[in-house]
Amino acid sequence: xxxxxxxxxxxxxxxxxxxxxxxxxxxxxxxxxxxxxxxxxxxxxxxxxxxxxxxxxxxxxxxxxxxxxxxxxxxxxxxxxxxxxxxxxxxxxxxxxxxxxxxxxxxxxxxxxxxxxxxxxxxxxxxxxxxxxxxxxxxxxxxxxxxxxxxxxxxxxxxxxxxxxxxxxxxxxxxxxxxxxxxxxxxxxxxxxxxxxxxxxxxxxxxxxxxxxxxxxxxxxxxxxxxxxxxxxxxxxxxxxxxxxxxxxxxxxxxxxxxxxxxxxxxxxxxxxxxxxxxxxxxxxxxxxxxxxxxxxxxxxxxxxxxxxxxxxxxxxxxxxxxxxxxxxxxxxxxxxxxxxxxxxxxxxxxxxxxxxxxxxxxxxxxxxxxxxxxxxxxxxx
Ligand code: PLP
Numbered sequence: 001x002x003x004x005x006x007x008x009x010x011x012x013x014x015x016x017x018x019x020x021x022x023x024x025x026x027x028x029x030x031x032x033x034x035x036x037x038x039x040x041x042x043x044x045x046x047x048x049x050x051x052x053x054x055x056x057x058x059x060x061x062x063x064x065x066x067x068x069x070x071x072x073x074x075x076x077x078x079x080x081x082x083x084x085x086x087x088x089x090x091x092x093x094x095x096x097x098x099x100x101x102x103x104x105x106x107x108x109x110x111x112x113x114x115x116x117x118x119x120x121x122x123x124x125x126x127x128x129x130x131x132x133x134x135x136x137x138x139x140x141x142x143x144x145x146x147x148x149x150x151x152x153x154x155x156x157x158x159x160x161x162x163x164x165x166x167x168x169x170x171x172x173x174x175x176x177x178x179x180x181x182x183x184x185x186x187x188x189x190x191x192x193x194x195x196x197x198x199x200x201x202x203x204x205x206x207x208x209x210x211x212x213x214x215x216x217x218x219x220x221x222x223x224x225x226x227x228x229x230x231x232x233x234x235x236x237x238x239x240x241x242x243x244x245x246x247x248x249x250x251x252x253x254x255x256x257x258x259x260x261x262x263x264x265x266x267x268x269x270x271x272x273x274x275x276x277x278x279x280x281x282x283x284x285x286x287x288x289x290x291x292x293x294x295x296x297x298x299x300x301x302x303x304x305x306x307x308x309x310x311x312x313x314x315x316x317x318x319x320x321x322x323x324x325x326x327x328x329x330x331x332x333x334x335x336x337x338x339x340x341x342x343x344x345x346x347x348x349x350x351x352x353x354x355x356x357x358x359x360x361x362x363x364x365x366x367x368x369x370x371x372x373x374x375x376x377x378x379x380x381x382x
Pocket of ligand 1: 007008068069070071073096098142144145146173175176196197198207
């Protein structure tokens with residue numbers, strides 16, 4: 001099997017599985033209880049919070065553990081907008097539904113507006129500037145786009161925010177960037193950051209919202225007051241142990257190798273199928289613009305699903321867009337916002353890598369694509 005759908009989810013590593021096992025066997029105590037083993041469980045939770053803050057260079061920040069990235073995004077967006085009678089919330093054209101939906105379903109006094117993308121799938125800073133005024137209360141921008149791997153210009157966005165609407169919060173959906181693309185919350189002057197365990201070789205069922213002192217978030221879950229009252233419900237200690245281990249053992253030293261694999265895959269595909277077109281920033285271009293793990297390529301005239309299933313027949317798994325929406329969405333909103341022609345968008349495949357992929361796998365995938373392309377393109381309408 002060759003798995004290139006790591007933006008949908010990742011395989012938990014052996015170290016993560018061992019940490020979960022230990023947390024369930026020996027650390028199963030309720031971290032709110034008062035006896036010593038419970039305090040040890042509570043310490044694990046605290047150490048994970050500290051690891052997250054260290055990774056994000058945000059010493060004064062707070063961490064609330066959630067059930068997933070979606071919940072972290074919802075907590076920040078709905079929890080911030082709930083207390084406002086009026087105002088504007090901005091979100092980029094390529095935001096995941098976890099961000100877009102709570103923006104669109106905020107209270108009746110809140111206006112939601114979309115920030116346009118340029119041809120590479122990055123925020124159009126001029127258009128954004130035109131949207132910023134004192135009515136703006138919250139700006140939501142993803143760190144890395146889940147479909148194209150475009151890294152958003154967050155520092156420039158923070159500069160514009162500081163100049164034109166300093167009171168607005170900047171929320172970063174870091175689900176596709178966490179650990180794979182460095183991020184400094186303090187330098188970037190972001191107010192909040194959402195992350196998800198299952199995208200970084202931890203497990204499903206754990207996410208976190210990181211936020212700074214300016215935020216005023218009203219909790220979405222009321223109850224026993226866990227997580228400093230921000231998210232009632234007994235903490236998912238095995239999930240937190242998994243996330244802590246995933247951070248501790250993440251092979252940062254292999255991120256560059258992963259980028260080289262991505263570039264190799266791109267070269268091999270272009271060599272074998274010269275008409276293949278990249279959707280998103282130049283894979284070989286500025287690393288601060290193109291993430292090391294996502295490559296989106298259209299192979300016209302073969303439709304995405306047809307190629308996806310042809311590859312699946314050989315044990316090769318790739319994506320065609322964001323995993324959560326691929327069942328319902330016809331043409332990706334992100335690709336549409338970039339001005340990609342519908343026919344090109346309908347042939348888009350997303351290859352998303354992890355640091356454990358190899359060059360040999362890239363060769364095998366490019367060669368399989370070529371074989372299927374030669375057959376399928378003859379039967380596809382141009
Ligand atoms: N944000 C982005 C950019 C994503 O890609 C995803 C999932 O694919 C999410 C949020 C939601 O994360 P989760 O699956 O942990 O709810």
